[in-house]
Amino acid sequence: MNIKPYYELFEEIYERVNADNEGNVAAYIPELAKIDPEKFGVYISTVDCDKSSCIGFGDYQESFSIQSIVKVLSLVLAIKSGEKLWDRVGVEPSGSSFNSLVQLEFERGIPRNPFINAGAIVIADILLNTLTNPEQEFIQFVRSLCGNQNINYDLTIAKSEKKHGYRNAALVNMMKSYGNIRHNPEDTLDFYFKICSIKMTCEEIAKTFLFLANEGINPLNGQEIITKRQNQRVNAVMQLCGFYNEAGEFAFRVGLPAKSGVGGGIIAIHPKQYSLAVWSPRLNEKGNSYRGFRFLEEFTTETSSIF
Ligand code: GLU
Numbered sequence: 001m002n003i004k005p006y007y008e009l010f011e012e013i014y015e016r017v018n019a020d021n022e023g024n025v026a027a028y029i030p031e032l033a034k035i036d037p038e039k040f041g042v043y044i045s046t047v048d049c050d051k052s053s054c055i056g057f058g059d060y061q062e063s064f065s066i067q068s069i070v071k072v073l074s075l076v077l078a079i080k081s082g083e084k085l086w087d088r089v090g091v092e093p094s095g096s097s098f099n100s101l102v103q104l105e106f107e108r109g110i111p112r113n114p115f116i117n118a119g120a121i122v123i124a125d126i127l128l129n130t131l132t133n134p135e136q137e138f139i140q141f142v143r144s145l146c147g148n149q150n151i152n153y154d155l156t157i158a159k160s161e162k163k164h165g166y167r168n169a170a171l172v173n174m175m176k177s178y179g180n181i182r183h184n185p186e187d188t189l190d191f192y193f194k195i196c197s198i199k200m201t202c203e204e205i206a207k208t209f210l211f212l213a214n215e216g217i218n219p220l221n222g223q224e225i226i227t228k229r230q231n232q233r234v235n236a237v238m239q240l241c242g243f244y245n246e247a248g249e250f251a252f253r254v255g256l257p258a259k260s261g262v263g264g265g266i267i268a269i270h271p272k273q274y275s276l277a278v279w280s281p282r283l284n285e286k287g288n289s290y291r292g293f294r295f296l297e298e299f300t301t302e303t304s305s306i307f
Helices: 004-018 067-081 102-106 117-130 134-146 155-164 166-177 184-194 202-208 226-242 243-254 290-302
Strands: 041-046 056-058 258-260 265-268 274-279
Touching: 004 056, 004 184, 004 290, 041 202, 056 155, 056 202, 067 226, 067 258, 067 265, 102 166, 117 134, 117 166, 117 184, 134 184, 134 202, 134 265, 155 184, 155 265, 184 258, 184 274, 202 290, 226 243, 226 258, 243 290, 258 290, 265 290, 274 290
Parallel strands: none
Antiparallel strands: 041 056, 041 274, 258 265, 265 274
């Protein structure tokens, strides 16, 4: 689909949202606190994936730490491995904060879903089993989805998070005590911090996630990443659990499967239509990008007759 005729409409939404500067940058990972809060990038690509089907605005070519957005890719890779997951992690919205210890103890070490920290740590633990060289194979998976060999981990961010990651250390140890972590907790956590540190641009994220808008097939090269059924399930988990304890509000106001990260990024999927990545580091009180959320709400409202 040629979306260039809508350039001005999209730009107008971008400019309107750009003028709004509510929210604060995440400070609990010191490296993330150094980011310029005014950054704002948007990139949309429809599933046709040709030159006329992509548009970017603002800082869409600047890379940032994707943080929790990666949890979708680690889930996809774990699903691809055929390993049994769903007795170790649930698929229900958490309704509590992304790093809650209370809920995890109450539910005896089985995280509510794969997108809260505890759930993503279990998925990281599973990948340590299914991959021979986890770090190398994981980054290679992301690179091949995007068609870009330069995507990489940011070790400074991973180290910064490890140094201050007391709460994640508590989560992994509690799950170990319930028998839901198979490896040395420190190894599992190191791998988790590494994958969260990956840096990508909005353009790269939108391209990487396009297969989720295309029934599991990467439109860049025709490769099947997951089956149509598996794709529907991943989108369902994104729809229900992708926005921390604001998932209901996001579904109510935007209505797309999406995942956000504390780096200020959001990936949203419109099945059979497009993938859209937004980045703005100012977060609302629930930890989601303030401008990102607002952009997606206005974008989906104003383009409802186009897509
Ligand atoms: N690495 C971050 C953490 O574990 C990810 C959080 C997020 O983006 O939601 O706290």
